[in-house]
Amino acid sequence: MxxxxxxxxxxxxxxxxxxxxxxxxxxxxxxxxxxNNPINLQNIPILNYHKVDILNHALSVSPQEFEEQMEYLYKNGYHTITPDQLMAYLKSCKELPDKPILITFDDGYLDNYTNAYPILKKYGFTATIFLVTNLINHDDRFMTWDQVREMQKNGIVFGSHTANHKSLTTLTKEQVMSELSESRDELTRQLGKPPKYFAYPTGTYNAEIEEMVRANKYKAAFTIEYGQVGADSDLYSLQRIPIFKGQKTFRSFFIRLNGAPILEELGLIKS
Ligand SMILES: [Zn+2]
Structure with missing residues (x-):
């Protein structure tokens, strides 16, 4: 027993x-x-600027405000990344530096070269600029190809923002295709390599336009929808944090940058 x-x-x-x-x-x-599960990816903020000048324009931040914002990022341990780094992270979890942030500018204004570029250089930051190719060299409010090439040599990335900055949802399919391919071909001719990234002019797009952007061999596209990019982001509708002129621009910059993760957590914005 x-x-x-x-x-x-x-x-x-x-x-x-x-x-x-x-x-x-x-x-x-x-x-x-x-x-290796994308569910574990952290959310990445992508800032979206237009003009850096002293004009009282809704799309402008002053050089002094821009410098304050870059200094804030620098002192708080942010590291600027390129869209290639962002893609490698989103697609194959490739490691990023601590507190990664992507800085973008739309349109290709001359002040990006004269005002923003020296400040970016001062802090060792990179940025990505989406150009309206028919305005480059043709309108003195915008950069020249020589300036673009100089910035490219020093680590600034350039993408397409179409040839003529028309809202793509107002165009025919053929017109959209020509805006996408004409700007891609001009960037390739001027910069020696095809652009990989695209930003929707005026922020307007739909599923059919996303598909045409993909068909034109762009690897990702950026919107002006407010939010951070993360595991469930669609590569052809990446959210950004627009930085516009406000009454107190630094406070609004601070709230927009630091508020995004909280708003996402509360489910108030899509991440
Ligand atoms: Zn634009």
Whole structure:
């Protein structure tokens, strides 16, 4: 009888031992799966500027305000990244520096070169500028190709913002295709390599336009919808944090930058 009890006890111990091994094994499988699971990706802020000048224009921040904002990012340990780094992170979880942030400008205003570029250089920051290609070299409010090439040599990335800055949802399919391909071809001719990234002029797009952007070999497209980019972002409708002139621009910059994660957590904006 005693022998039988011992066998039963040993059997029970062995049974629980095996269960504990199984449980341990299944958690380690989950853990290693999660390491490469996009669900674990952090959200990345993408700032969207237009003009950096002293004009009282809704799309402008002054050079002094821009400098304050860059200084804030620098002092708070942010590291600027390129869209290539962002894509590698979103697609294959490739490591990013601490507190990554992507700085973008739309349109290609001359003040991006004269005012923003020296400040970016001062803090060792990179940025991505989306150009309206028919305005470059043709309108003195915008940059020249020589200035664009100089910035490209120093680590600034250029993308397409179409050839003529028309709202794409107001155009025919053929017109959209020509805006996408004409700007891509001009950027390729002027900069020696095809642009990989696109920003929707006036922020307007739909699923059909997204598809045409993809068909024109752009790897991702940026909107003006407010939010951060993360695991469930659509690469052809990436959210940004627009920085416009406000009564107190730095306060509005601070709230927009730091408020986005909180608003996302509360489900008030799409991440
Ligand atoms: Zn624009």
């Amino acid at each position: 005693n022998k039988r009890k011992t066998y039963i006890t040993l059997g029970i111990i062995l049974f629980f031992f095996c269960i504990s091994l199984l449980k341990f094994d299944s958690t380690s499988v989950v853990a290693s799966y999660n390491e």
